[in-house]
Amino acid sequence: MIYNVYNRDLSVGDIKITAVASSAIFLIGDAETIQLASTFDTPPESLIIGPFVPLAPEA
DSSP: OOOOOOOOOOOOOOOOOOEEOSSOOOOOSOOSOOOOOOOOOSOGGGOOOOSOEESSOOO
């Protein structure tokens, strides 16, 4: 398999994020390494898991 990568200029205009997941990453560009870790110090029964957390009310 031949895999070619061409790094060129990247120009990002406007970005609108309306919600994020409880575990998410937002990345523009490239990264050689991404390392994620998570810990909880609350009891499991007090944890509320939902798919999205709204950042702002929709207009």
